[in-house]
Amino acid sequence: MGIKGLTKLLADNAPASMKENKFESYFGRKIAVDASMSIYQFLIVVGRSGAEMLTNEAGEVTSHLQGMFSRTIRLLEAGMKPVYVFDGKPPEMKNQELKKRLSKRAEAQEGLSEAIEADNKEDIEKFSKRTVKVTKQHNDDCKKLLRLMGVPVVEAPSEAEAQCAALCKAGKVYAVASEDMDSLTFGAPKFLRHLMDPSSKKVPVMEFDIAKILEGLDLxxxxxxxxxxxSGCDYCDNIRGIGGLTALKLIRQHGSIETILENLSKERYQIPEDWPYQEARQLFKEPLVSTDDEELNLKWSPPDEEGLITFLVNENGFSSDRVTRAIEKIKAAKNKSSQGRLESFFKPTANPSVPIKRKETPGNDAKGANKKTKASGGKKKK
Incomplete structure (x- = not known):
C-alpha cells in the first residue's frame, strides 16, 4: 500500500521536490529496484488474458520470468545498473495489513468463481488480477534468472523498501525504484516512480528528492x-477523518503525534485503541536492514549464456532464438554501461529534467504493459 495520498500531497505542497525525467537520463546510474513490486506487476499483466496466464510445458506460470527478463534488458540497454532487492520476513506490525490483503484476495476469488460461472469476461479480468500473490517460487525463479543475467540480487532481512533506502543512504546506489512511496519514509535520498513501466506507456520517470521534500513541507x-x-501506512491504522492535508496542518501546528493527541478533539476524532504509532515510527527510523559490506558488495558480471539457455529455453519454454538475441543485447549493454556517465569526465550540465506540475501523475497500475511479449513461447494457464 505504501503511504496514502503522499504523491498528491507533495505535488500540492512541495512541488520542487518532484521532477520528471526521461528514462534514458539514468544512463550509468546504479538503481535499487523493489523486486516484489515488479514481479507483482508482471504477474498481473504479462501474457494475461482474462484468468489465463503464460505457462511452461509443466503448467508453471512464466509471466514473472518473461517480464523480469525483458524489463531488465531494457534497463541495461539504457546504460543503467539495476540491483534487485527482495523482501525478507515482514515485521510483526505488518500482520494486520497482510491479513487485510489475504481477506481481499479471498473475496476476489469468490468474485472470480461467480464471474466464470456467469461467463462475465469483464469481471473475470477484474477479479483474476485481484487474486494475484507473489509466492516464494516466483521470487526464487527471478533471483535465479537475475543471477544468470549477471545482475546483483540483495535478499533483505525484512522489508525490501527499507533495504533499498539503506543502500541509497550508504551511497551504493543513486536512487530507489518502486511504486510504494514508503521508500521515502524509510529515508531514501532519491526515489523513482515509473522506472519499471513498459516503454509503450510513454510515462516519464518521476524523481523525488527527500531533502527537497523536507524543505518544501518545512518539516x-x-x-x-x-x-x-x-496519513496511513502499512504498520498501523490511521485516525479516521485525518488525511494527508489535515495531517500536514496538524504536524506543522503541533510538531509531533504526541502533541497532536494531547490537543485533538476526542469528540470529532476517534483514536484507535492501543494505537501503536510509536512502534511504527521506530520501524521507519530504525528498520531491520543488512549493512554487511561483503554481502552488499554489488557486482554486475557477464551473463551465464549456457545457464540462461538451460533455464529459460529448456526448462521454461522460451524461444531459443529470442533468448540468444537477448543475451547478445545484455553483453552489448554491459559494455556500453561501462563507459560511465559523462559527468564523471566533464563538468555537469544543466539538468534537462522537467519540474512536475501541481497535479498527481496517475499511479502505475501496470495496465499498459505489453501483453504480446516476445521472450517466451509459453502457453496460457487458466
Missing part, C-alpha cells in the same frame, strides 16, 4: 515520518 525527518503514519 524535519522525524516530523515527516509522523506525517506518513497519520
Amino acid at each position: 524535519t525527518m522525524d516530523q515527516f515520518i509522523d506525517l506518513c503514519i497519520l
Whole structure:
C-alpha cells in the first residue's frame, strides 16, 4: 500500500521536490529496484488474458520470468545498473495489513468463481488480477534468472523498501525504484516512480528528492515520518477523518503525534485503541536492514549464456532464438554501461529534467504493459 495520498500531497505542497525525467537520463546510474513490486506487476499483466496466464510445458506460470527478463534488458540497454532487492520476513506490525490483503484476495476469488460461472469476461479480468500473490517460487525463479543475467540480487532481512533506502543512504546506489512511496519514509535520498513501466506507456520517470521534500513541507525527518503514519501506512491504522492535508496542518501546528493527541478533539476524532504509532515510527527510523559490506558488495558480471539457455529455453519454454538475441543485447549493454556517465569526465550540465506540475501523475497500475511479449513461447494457464 505504501503511504496514502503522499504523491498528491507533495505535488500540492512541495512541488520542487518532484521532477520528471526521461528514462534514458539514468544512463550509468546504479538503481535499487523493489523486486516484489515488479514481479507483482508482471504477474498481473504479462501474457494475461482474462484468468489465463503464460505457462511452461509443466503448467508453471512464466509471466514473472518473461517480464523480469525483458524489463531488465531494457534497463541495461539504457546504460543503467539495476540491483534487485527482495523482501525478507515482514515485521510483526505488518500482520494486520497482510491479513487485510489475504481477506481481499479471498473475496476476489469468490468474485472470480461467480464471474466464470456467469461467463462475465469483464469481471473475470477484474477479479483474476485481484487474486494475484507473489509466492516464494516466483521470487526464487527471478533471483535465479537475475543471477544468470549477471545482475546483483540483495535478499533483505525484512522489508525490501527499507533495504533499498539503506543502500541509497550508504551511497551504493543513486536512487530507489518502486511504486510504494514508503521508500521515502524509510529515508531514501532519491526515489523513482515509473522506472519499471513498459516503454509503450510513454510515462516519464518521476524523481523525488527527500531533502527537497523536507524543505518544501518545512518539516524535519522525524516530523515527516509522523506525517506518513497519520496519513496511513502499512504498520498501523490511521485516525479516521485525518488525511494527508489535515495531517500536514496538524504536524506543522503541533510538531509531533504526541502533541497532536494531547490537543485533538476526542469528540470529532476517534483514536484507535492501543494505537501503536510509536512502534511504527521506530520501524521507519530504525528498520531491520543488512549493512554487511561483503554481502552488499554489488557486482554486475557477464551473463551465464549456457545457464540462461538451460533455464529459460529448456526448462521454461522460451524461444531459443529470442533468448540468444537477448543475451547478445545484455553483453552489448554491459559494455556500453561501462563507459560511465559523462559527468564523471566533464563538468555537469544543466539538468534537462522537467519540474512536475501541481497535479498527481496517475499511479502505475501496470495496465499498459505489453501483453504480446516476445521472450517466451509459453502457453496460457487458466
